[in-house]
Amino acid sequence: xxxxxxxxxxxxxxxxxxxxxxxxxxxxxxxxxxxxxxxxxxxxxxxxxxxxxxxxxxxxxxxxxxxxxxxxxxxxxxxxxxxxxxxxxxxxxxxxxxxxxxxxxxxxxxxxxxxxxxxxxxxxxxxxxxxxxxxxxxxxxxxxxxxxxxxxxxxxxxxxxxxxxxxxxxxxxxxxxxxxxxxxxxxxxxxxxxxxxxxxxxxxxxxxxxxxxxxxxxxxxxxxxxxxxxxxxxxxxxxxxxxxxxxxxxxxxxxxxxxxxxxxxxxxxxxxxxxxxxxxxxxxxxxxxxxx
Amino acid sequence: xxxxxxxxxxxxxxxxxxxxxxxxxxxxxxxxxxxxxxxxxxxxxxxxxxxxxxxxxxxxxxxxxxxxxxxxxxxxxxxxxxxxxxxxxxxxxxxxxxxxxxxxxxxxxxxxxxxxxxxxxxxxxxxxxxxxxxxxxxxxxxxxxxxxxxxxxxxxxxxxxxxxxxxxxxxxxxxxxxxxxxxxxxxxxxxxxxxxxxxxxxxxxxxxxxxxxxxxxxxxxxxxxxxxxxxxxxxxxxxxxxxxxxxxxxxxxxxxxxxxxxxxxxxxx
Numbered sequence: 001x002x003x004x005x006x007x008x009x010x011x012x013x014x015x016x017x018x019x020x021x022x023x024x025x026x027x028x029x030x031x032x033x034x035x036x037x038x039x040x041x042x043x044x045x046x047x048x049x050x051x052x053x054x055x056x057x058x059x060x061x062x063x064x065x066x067x068x069x070x071x072x073x074x075x076x077x078x079x080x081x082x083x084x085x086x087x088x089x090x091x092x093x094x095x096x097x098x099x100x101x102x103x104x105x106x107x108x109x110x111x112x113x114x115x116x117x118x119x120x121x122x123x124x125x126x127x128x129x130x131x132x133x134x135x136x137x138x139x140x141x142x143x144x145x146x147x148x149x150x151x152x153x154x155x156x157x158x159x160x161x162x163x164x165x166x167x168x169x170x171x172x173x174x175x176x177x178x179x180x181x182x183x184x185x186x187x188x189x190x191x192x193x194x195x196x197x198x199x200x201x202x203x204x205x206x207x208x209x210x211x212x213x214x215x216x217x218x219x220x221x222x223x224x225x226x227x228x229x230x231x232x233x234x235x236x237x238x239x240x241x242x243x244x245x246x247x248x249x250x251x252x253x254x255x256x257x258x259x260x261x262x263x264x265x266x267x268x269x270x271x272x273x274x275x276x277x278x279x280x281x282x283x284x285x286x287x288x289x290x291x292x
Numbered sequence: 293x294x295x296x297x298x299x300x301x302x303x304x305x306x307x308x309x310x311x312x313x314x315x316x317x318x319x320x321x322x323x324x325x326x327x328x329x330x331x332x333x334x335x336x337x338x339x340x341x342x343x344x345x346x347x348x349x350x351x352x353x354x355x356x357x358x359x360x361x362x363x364x365x366x367x368x369x370x371x372x373x374x375x376x377x378x379x380x381x382x383x384x385x386x387x388x389x390x391x392x393x394x395x396x397x398x399x400x401x402x403x404x405x406x407x408x409x410x411x412x413x414x415x416x417x418x419x420x421x422x423x424x425x426x427x428x429x430x431x432x433x434x435x436x437x438x439x440x441x442x443x444x445x446x447x448x449x450x451x452x453x454x455x456x457x458x459x460x461x462x463x464x465x466x467x468x469x470x471x472x473x474x475x476x477x478x479x480x481x482x483x484x485x486x487x488x489x490x491x492x493x494x495x496x497x498x499x500x501x502x503x504x505x506x507x508x509x510x511x512x513x514x515x516x517x518x519x520x521x522x523x524x525x526x527x528x529x530x531x532x533x534x535x536x537x538x539x540x541x542x543x544x545x546x547x548x549x550x551x552x553x554x555x556x557x558x559x560x561x
Binding site: 222 | 534
């Protein structure tokens with residue numbers, strides 16, 4: 001009796017967590033696939049429609065979402081990661097007030113996505129925003145970035161990078177700091193230049209972390225809704241209508257649940273590929289490293 | 293690369309970044325003090341009128357209460373379930389342990405946006421739309437895998453010898469857990485609790501989808517609806533945004549050390 005209890009107890013202890021997680025993620029995923037393959041009318045799930053929802057996803061408007069998502073994710077990834085690596089290298093140097101500088105640079109981490117979106121929307125406002133005001137006073141030109149396709153995407157990327165680089169910076173800084181000083185000293189004695197130190201010591205030693213950061217950022221950017229939702233609502237001319245925003249709007253604004261679910265399936269599958277690569281490459285090896 | 297000596301332009305680069313990081317928030321603060329919002333900023337008149345109207349004439353106080361309730365219950369549920377699970381995964385050897393842990397990790401990478409439609413349908417069927425319960429359940433599910441992994445690696449760093457000694461001395465497993473493991477787990481629990489609390493405080497898309505009814509909104513949702521409910525009154529929105537940043541900022545300030553300690557003991561490299 002006693003051994004049965006003690007054999008079962010780890011499973012019993014894990015049960016509450018497992019039940020909640022699977023009820024809120026696994027069940028809805030199965031349901032998502034079900035809805036995606038059926039015709040829907042508001043909440044009524046009708047007959048099987050053999051992927052018609054997916055076909056309508058690949059029309060001209062749908063393709064714009066794929067393109068917009070790719071631009072948004074790649075631009076944000078490149079900017080946030082390179083900014084984080086650059087700052088981490090500098091913040092490792094023996095600066096005066098280094099602790100204070102590190103804290104100040106991290107400040108945007110505290111700001112939520114909603115406040116970020118509202119803040120940048122106000123800053124870039126064509127009528128009363130400070131940047132538009134400056135452009136008008138100094139150069140006599142009007143400045144309305146959210147009004148054109150390129151400007152709206154660029155504004156969204158900047159707001160997104162502003163909020164999310166501190167997370168990448170923390171991880172990069174930790175990775176750089178774990179490199180032993182002796183390696184740099186040995187390289188210095190052998191007459192290495194700064195660039196060679198970066199290329200042959202910092203980069204290989206912190207490269208693994210940089211990959212992890214890149215994947216974590218990609219996860220976040222790929223499924224981000226809040227910033228385009230508030231800042232641009234997908235406009236102008238659907239230039240910032242990200243795939244994730246399409247999933248939300250088709251369901252909660254247009255009540256096309258089947259179409260929304262099809263887009264959701266695409267998001268889920270792309271995300272799953274990334275997750276499997278990530279887990280195979282890093283999580284199993286590194287154990288706790290994967291913690292955010 | 294620059295560990296021994298900073299390049300001459302380091303201060304310039306860091307100063308520029310700091311300005312970029314802080315200036316938008318400073319401007320937001322100035323905007324919140326400007327009673328003539330909507331006109332060009334910097335009118336030279338400052339007052340707390342926006343704050344007064346956000347706090348007393350809008351439902352922001354209610355939203356703060358909603359968010360606090362939901363966040364506290366989410367923290368409680370997450371920490372309870374995660375501690376039990378982490379204890380099992382750290383102190384027992386059993387078949388399928390690593391598979392379960394990887395499964396949890398995979399579940400935590402499910403994109404929120406993909407499951408919102410089914411979750412909405414589920415909540416509607418259970419008549420849980422616009423309730424605290426549905427938010428607590430969904431947020432808990434979302435924070436559990438990460439918290440469980442964090443607490444497990446934290447628990448792995450606590451040596452098991454003390455517990456074994458207690459067991460030998462006749463303490464029950466539960467007794468050993470409460471008397472010996474739990475006190476040592478406190479920094480980990482504080483760090484995890486802080487992460488969960490701030491997550492709930494800042495969450496938007498789940499909250500706006502499942503609880504958008506006027507009196508059930510969370511702070512972030514309330515801020516967003518300020519635009520549509522009261523028109524584009526940037527001064528008041530700015531005041532609301534500043535107020536909404538204060539609780540997480542204070543928590544970080546006071547728990548910074550615990551956060552770093554809790555996370556580093558959890559072997560985050």
